[in-house]
Amino acid sequence: MAKALGRTLAEKVWDDHVVVRGEDGAPDLLYIDLHLIHEVTSPQAFDGLRMAGRPVRRPDLTIATEDHNTPTLNITKQIADPVSRIQIETLRRNCEEFGVRLHPLGDVEQGIVHVVGPQLGLTMPGITVVCGDSHTSTHGAFGAMAFGIGTSEVEHVLATQTLPLTPFKTMAITVEGELRDGVTAKDIILAVIAKIGTGGGQGYVLEYRGSAIRALSMEGRMTICNMSIEAGARAGMVAPDQTTYDYLKGRPHAPKGADWDAAIAYWNTLPTDEDAVFDAEVFLDANELEPFVTWGTNPGQGVLLSDAIPAPESFDDPNEQASARRALEYMDLAAGTRMKDIRVDAVFMGSCTNSRIEDLRAFASVIKGKKKADGVRVMVVPGSARVRLEAEAEGIDKIVEEFGAEWRFAGCSMCLGMNPDQLAPGERCASTSNRNFEGRQGKGGRTHLVSPLVAAATAVRGTLSGPWDLEGLDGRMPETAVGAGAAAQVGNDLRTQGGTR
Amino acid sequence: MEKITVVDGVAVPLERAQVDTDQIIPAEFLKRVTKTGFDDALFFAWRQDPDFVLNDPAFASGTVLVAGPDFGTGSSREHAVWALRDYGFRAVISPRFGDIFRGNSGKQGLLAAQVTEDAVETMWRLIREKPGIPASVDLVSKTVTVGEFTAPFEIDDYTRWRLLEGLDDIALTLRDESSITRFENARQSWRPLTLPAQ
């Protein structure tokens, strides 16, 4: 990634992690600062180590949790499905044997791996983060270089704390302007994906920039970086700034004292130089954005909530036409249908895209004092046990339950059809998650990707809706459910509680 | 890892674009803790349809999958590669691969050969005309041949070299262990440590 001119954020982080520079087309050997582990993509990697008689090189740069395959009800009971249970038990045994810190089900730091890293303060600017999960891109919100890897690479990192990698190209995604009330980070990223396509980011690291990105909270930035992979990019990044530092400071693993000062001095050098050149650039006007929803079976098949489903013939590319036709058939939808006329059976509020405290607050602010639509099943699943506690301290659980929705324990839940939370065949769901692939939320299930605000309004009305479709809101976003001051205080108190090994 | 030079056998047309790894292997099969035994899981949902290409006896012994653009996008699950390999595929051809899938293939000795969209269209047509037509993917000359038709393919030089030599990635990296140790000794103290828990 070396260039004569200034360097981009991604190039700086990359350069500072090169252990051995590859020659003659060989990849660079990159050092990995933080390796996150979960139960699904690690058992075969640990097996590989065992077979080769290799230890985990740096257990102190490795941390594990249980999220994909765990139930979100009755978490103190034994896991009912024997195959799932074996996978969880395998992780526990592997962590014990190799000395890896684990936050198991029931622990206060357990949760979706991409929620846990940031909340512990382990995710920070200028580091490299990997995990056997494609949504590792989430951590790029801090100005880290973070990407998903396969199980062979998990084994490689466990054994060597490095990865051989060919440099990525860089793409700037500049979002200027101010989001209107009711429009969120999720709508930005869905619009980006619709614009560049699910393959548009392949081979690139995306850097999100511009005034609209700077104005976002860390939660919002994480939502955006999270879905970089849905645009085909392995990583997405946002340059660190005061918002990043404020979020990090005081978290259990954030640098302290002189380390903090040294870190800040370094982090301030990370933003892309003014004379740096990106390999590709994309622009988006935040002022014009509206809530975005998907109609098809890949995250690029999306439109404005106020729009209708496009006709397959309206696409230039024959492959895209065929995909659209297949998607409409699978989704049981007709071209020309207005998105707002689509009725849902379920609403899922959760996943590593939208399950942090700010997401839950946004959802609660819309449903507060209301009742869910008849016949719609609504599940609210915090991203981590700690987020759950934080939300409960703010009364969000009560708001959710009075609304008629289910308040669950932390995990990936209905984001993927692996644990007990699944759609039945033919069921249609408005989901704050990141993938609307065929069968993603359960065999035969149909997914519409939406923001937390749209999920909430949809849960109220039973049809895809935005918050301004609700009576009495006067076309404006409602006030948040609770004061932000109280929330910050609760957050700090929780941070002082320790985790287990 | 076994050395690979040429993969030949029966070409199977998967005439779809944007085949994500959730389609290659649904999440319900990711509960297993082994690396094998995934052959039945491959394209599980689509195989319920009797008209799906893998249910056509002409393609029963397929070894080369010819797919549309953006094959293997989405989830990082290496299970997708294990399932393709378990089923008997040795090479996948597509105009564009998901980055993580392509990496996973290289580690597991599944040849991911990138060709033009036109080449894929031509191969699909030839296979449709003559199901069971022989195919071969030659890693030495970087060409795919279906019947009489030959097209060049792209694969990165490093992966190609490793596949040709049958080299294990971790062993290669450990040759640089002293560099890794030197790098670690210079690591700044503000960088994260997971232990001890705080």
Ligand code: SF4
């Ligand atoms: S919440 Fe969904 S996307 Fe995120 S890590 Fe879990 S399964 Fe993957």
